Amino acid sequence: MSYSFWQTKRGSQKKYDVCIVGGGISGCSTAYWLKKEDPSLKIAVIEKGDLASGATGRNAGFVTSGSVEHFNRLVHLHGAQKAYEIWNYSEENLKLIKSEFSQDLNTIGFRQNGTFSLASDQQEMEELEETASLMRSFNIPVEELYSEQIKARLQAINFVGGIKYLTDAEVNPVQLTELILTKANIDFYPFSEVDSFEESSSGVQIKTQKNMFESELLVLATNAYLPLLSNYFDDKVFATKGQILVTEPTEMCMEAPCYAHFVLDYFRQLPTGHLLIGGFRQLEKETQVGYSDHTSEKIQLALADFIQNHLPKFSHLSIINRWAGIMGFSKDGQIFVGSLPGNSRVFFLGGFTAHGIGLAFHAGKSLVDVIYGRPVPDFISAKRF
Ligand SMILES: Cc1cc2nc3c(=O)[nH]c(=O)nc-3n(C[C@H](O)[C@H](O)[C@H](O)COP(=O)(O)OP(=O)(O)OC[C@H]3O[C@@H](n4cnc5c(N)ncnc54)[C@H](O)[C@@H]3O)c2cc1C
Structure with missing residues (x-):
């Protein structure tokens, strides 16, 4: 993009200790932990749209432990000990949200009733049974369920069985992000797309159409959009579309949020009854890659069919909202924090792989560890790539 002389003169040069690009949960969390580390820091979050206008404002609000795979697959991939550490890292995310915002949890739709993973066939049920047994060996609390219990507690049918992760939670992701930003108490620049950044002798220069920022350090917190700011991320994060629909509200009758079909599909009844x-x-692997956030008829129909096939109690309700959002999938399904090679002033975090609400608050804290030269677990370090 190019700008005229007149356009670039509208704003001014702004000076900060740290500029963070991306006003989603990972950018705001990084700002929060930086400010907590050193309250004297002058910090700005620069966001292309409004607060939480990316995936953070478009997700389902599950605050779940683990990653994109069932725990048994995590164990097969990484070995039991590392799988347990990965699990613990996300558990710690939830603990941090609860401890930092204990007075505010009732203002952000926070509920900790656990989450379910439901199996629609025997093969998945066997994996869930293996998962439950492995989790018990690490003293992670888990409950196994049969189809009658699933019907009674979730109003869901045509599932062979399932397991319940007892400690998981749910939240309104926009309210959580607003809370983190408010508590961070830093400068927020909405509707300011960063076009480019460049190192200078004194720091990093960051250009938006309206303003030029001069900063000691830069943090890239744009997750799926990281490759648009630096080609370093081209083979590290992949933009992947996710779609959702919401029905009109009805009486509350579902115990907690649920995943189905190997964590690919999910549903929950919101505190408002929706x-x-x-x-x-x-269903549409090719078209679900990239940055278009249009919904597709095929997937929206499948979501509506899911209600008919699995949630008949809700089948009379009108659909009132449909949307899509762009997730950033990493190469190995785990997040990464680090700094650009040969460039100690530019830091980043990303690769949340559909689990940023369950990971990003902790990841922001880990990125602050990287910035201050402290070690982080190797499974989140970008140095592993
Ligand atoms: C449909 C869907 C359902 C999901 N469900 C869940 C769930 O239930 N639980 C869960 O844990 N996770 C879920 N996720 C994933 C979760 O939403 C993300 O992992 C998380 O929001 C990532 O946060 P982020 O701040 O890193 O990225 P984003 O929220 O995408 O924020 C990045 C921000 O950077 C901004 N930006 C990009 N480029 C620029 C630029 N050049 N200049 C300025 N700003 C820029 C964008 O506008 C955006 O606001 C879901 C995602 C989707 C799409």
């Missing part, structure tokens, strides 16, 4: 359903990106 039913939210998302997933089915597996």
